[in-house]
Amino acid sequence: MDSVSRSAVTPTKSRLARTIAKVLHLRTATGIAPVDGIQKGNSQEIGIQKVNYQEIGIQKSKSQEIGIQKVKSKELGNQKFKSQEIGIQKVQDDRNAPKGRVTLSQSFEKNNEKLQERAALEALLAKLFASMSSVKAAYAQLQYAQTPYDADGIRAADHTVVDELKNLSELKRCFLKKEFDPSPETTLVLAEIEEQKSALKTYDIMGKKLESQVRLKDSEVIFLGEKLEEANKLNKLLEKRVYQSGQLYVPDNLHLSGLSPSHFITVLRHTVRSIRSFVRAMMDEMKSAGWDIHTAANSIDGGEVVYWKEDHKCFAFEQFVCREMFDGFQYPNFSLPNELLPEKKKQQQQLFFERFTELKPWKAKEYLSRNPRSAFAKFCRVKYLRLIHPKMETSFSGNLNQRNLVNAGEFPSTNFFSLFADMAKRVWLLHLLAFSFDPEAAIFQVSKGCRFSEVYMESVAEEAFLSTTSEPLVGFTVVPGFKLGKTVIQCQVYLTSQLQSNPRKQR
Numbered sequence: 344m345d346s347v348s349r350s351a352v353t354p355t356k357s358r359l360a361r362t363i364a365k366v367l368h369l370r371t372a373t374g375i376a377p378v379d380g381i382q383k384g385n386s387q388e389i390g391i392q393k394v395n396y397q398e399i400g401i402q403k404s405k406s407q408e409i410g411i412q413k414v415k416s417k418e419l420g421n422q423k424f425k426s427q428e429i430g431i432q433k434v435q436d437d438r439n440a441p442k443g444r445v446t447l448s449q450s451f452e453k454n455n456e457k458l459q460e461r462a463a464l465e466a467l468l469a470k471l472f473a474s475m476s477s478v479k480a481a482y483a484q485l486q487y488a489q490t491p492y493d494a495d496g497i498r499a500a501d502h503t504v505v506d507e508l509k510n511l512s513e514l515k516r517c518f519l520k521k522e523f524d525p526s527p528e529t530t531l532v533l534a535e536i537e538e539q540k541s542a543l544k545t546y547d548i549m550g551k552k553l554e555s556q557v558r559l560k561d562s563e564v565i566f567l568g569e570k571l572e573e574a575n576k577l578n579k580l581l582e583k584r585v586y587q588s589g590q591l592y593v594p595d596n597l598h599l600s601g602l603s604p605s606h607f608i609t610v611l612r613h614t615v616r617s618i619r620s621f622v623r624a625m626m627d628e629m630k631s632a633g634w635d636i637h638t639a640a641n642s643i644d645g646g647e648v649v650y651w652k653e654d655h656k657c658f659a660f661e662q663f664v665c666r667e668m669f670d671g672f673q674y675p676n677f678s679l680p681n682e683l684l685p686e687k688k689k690q691q692q693q694l695f696f697e698r699f700t701e702l703k704p705w706k707a708k709e710y711l712s713r714n715p716r717s718a719f720a721k722f723c724r725v726k727y728l729r730l731i732h733p734k735m736e737t738s739f740s741g742n743l744n745q746r747n748l749v750n751a752g753e754f755p756s757t758n759f760f761s762l763f764a765d766m767a768k769r770v771w772l773l774h775l776l777a778f779s780f781d782p783e784a785a786i787f788q789v790s791k792g793c794r795f796s797e798v799y800m801e802s803v804a805e806e807a808f809l810s811t812t813s814e815p816l817v818g819f820t821v822v823p824g825f826k827l828g829k830t831v832i833q834c835q836v837y838l839t840s841q842l843q844s845n846p847r848k849q850r
Contacts, residue, residue, distance in 0.1 A: 462531075463523030469534035471514055476541035478507045483548040599696045602780060604830040610776055611832065614769035615822055618668070621766045622661045624759060632738040647791070648818035649839050651806040658803055658837045662821050667730045668770045669823055672786045677774055679721050692779050699775040707764035711754050723767045724749050727760075777825070784827045788820040789836055799824060800836045807838035815840060 481503035488496030517523065524530045597606065629639065640656040643663045650656055671678030675691060685691050702710060702719060711720050727749050736746055745755040754760065777784035789800060795807075795815055802808070807815040815838035824834030 459527075460523070462527040466524050466527035466530040466534065467514060467518060469531045469538070471511070473534040473537040473541065474507050474510050474514070476538045476545070478504060480541040480544040480548070481507065483545050483552075487548050487552050597700070599693065599779060602696075602776075604827045604832075607773075607776055607780070607784060607825070607827055608832060610769070610773050611825070614766075614773050615835075617766045617769040618664055618822075619661060621762045622657060622664055624762050625664075626657060626660060628739045628759065629735075634738070644819055648837070651804050651839075655804055655837070658821050659819070662819050662837075664730065664766075665820075665822050668726055668766070669786065670729075672770075672774055672777070672823075675778055675783075677722060677771075679718060679725065682718060682721070688781070692781060695775045696779040699772055699779060702768065702772060702775070707768040708754065708756075708761055710768075711764060715752060715754070719768070719771050720754075722771050723754070723764060724752070726767055726770075727763060730763075777827075780827060782828065784825045786823050786825055788823045788834055789817050791817060791819055793817045795836070795838055797833075799831060799833060801833040802838050803835050804837055807840070813840055 481500045485497060485500035485504070487493075488500060626636070629636065636656060640659040643659045648659070675684055675695075676682035685694060698718070707723075710717075711723065714720060728746065731746070733743060733746060736743055739759070740757075745757060745760060748755050754764070777786075787799075793816065795802065795817065800817070802815075803821055818837045818839035820834055820836050822835040825832040
């Protein structure tokens with residue numbers, strides 16, 4: 344066993360108690376005897392004081408022990424306080440640790456719920472758009488079934504619209520009560536498929552509608568084509584009457600200062616129509632006389648032009664007539680012999696315009712019979728003798744009586760000459776009007792083999808532009824063109840795919 348120290352059992356004495364003990368010990372050693380009564384009493388008092396001192400020492404030691412115990416208790420209290428603080432911290436740590444874990448899991452769950460809600464809303468919107476597409480397709484079907492009327496189609500479209508409206512109402516209810524689809528991914532795909540089907544159905548109906556509109560337009564085109572043909576026949580009839588009356592669509596109150604290219608174009612159109620009327624009459628006479636049209640056309644164009652159609656050979660004869668009738672057009676006197684004109688240009692313009700306004704309202708034969716010595720009468724005689732060959736006239740009428748009358752200064756009364764006189768009048772009026780402008784109109788034509796130009800040329804055969812084998816070339820100029828100031832009036836040309844070499848020229 345461990346030995347127990349004395350201090351641990353007996354309380355330690357204080358310094359005061361030890362001092363008193365030393366004093367008492369010295370008195371006994373020196374032999375100082377106390378007085379009987381007093382000394383004894385003193386000794387007793389001293390003993391009492393000693394006891395008191397001892398008690399005081401004991402009390403003091405007790406107080407020291409109590410102080411030590413208080414200190415120890417304070418230390419124990421501090422340790423307990425620290426332990427309590429540590430416990431509180433542990434409790435707080437224990438509380439904080441699971442709280443952090445709970446917050447993360449809750450945020451993850453919240454994000455997952457948001458994603459699911461978003462996917463459900465997207466699926467709902469997809470179903471909404473699919474339903475709207477179905478309504479659109481049904482409405483298109485309803486419109487298509489009305490014209491022409493289709494009772495079954497209208498009934499089916501109406502049923503589809505009612506079903507889709509009910510579906511839309513159900514979607515609205517689900518949205519308000521937040522009753523979303525549990526599998527939004529599948530619903531989203533199915534809704535997109537339904538939307539695409541409705542779109543395809545709508546496009547199919549629109550295609551059918553466009554096809555019906557095309558058929559309707561085709562029927563309208565056929566109807567308008569028939570009306571155009573009737574209008575052309577009526578125009579030809581009116582033109583024939585105009586040619587017979589000799590009137591032109593030019594204002595009677597027209598003045599020299601009011602001339603414009605439109606007036607010249609109007610007269611030119613009438614001139615070309617008159618020339619073609621005469622060419623048709625001439626070809627009819629040639630056919631009646633047994634002429635070979637193919638050979639006659641080759642003699643005019645040199646046999647170098649390949650025609651798109653057999654009927655296009657009439658343009659060769661029209662070229663021949665225009666070439667003879669417009670020969671000398673660029674000269675003020677039209678190459679007429681002994682035709683005197685004023686020297687000043689202004690006076691010439693005034694003279695030409697006065698002759699134009701004088702001749703315009705007259706019929707050709709009436710004017711020739713009244714003015715057989717006029718410049719127009721000279722022009723008719725010169726052009727007839729150059730255009731109508733004696734062999735041609737003989738084959739037409741069997742004699743040269745008309746030619747002899749023209750040479751004698753008279754004019755035949757036949758229908759053929761009447762057509763010629765009307766054509767000559769148109770050409771003569773065009774010449775008079777051309778030299779009434781300042782500057783005067785210039786005439787031009789295109790050489791054979793030239794490339795086509797839309798600025799200066801107009802094709803009389805549209806078949807040339809339908810061919811893709813080669814670029815069309817000019818075969819010959821049918822009607823000459825004119826340039827009036829800055830205005831270009833296109834010449835009419837016949838285009839051919841190729842030009843053949845003439846074997847006669849090679850020889």
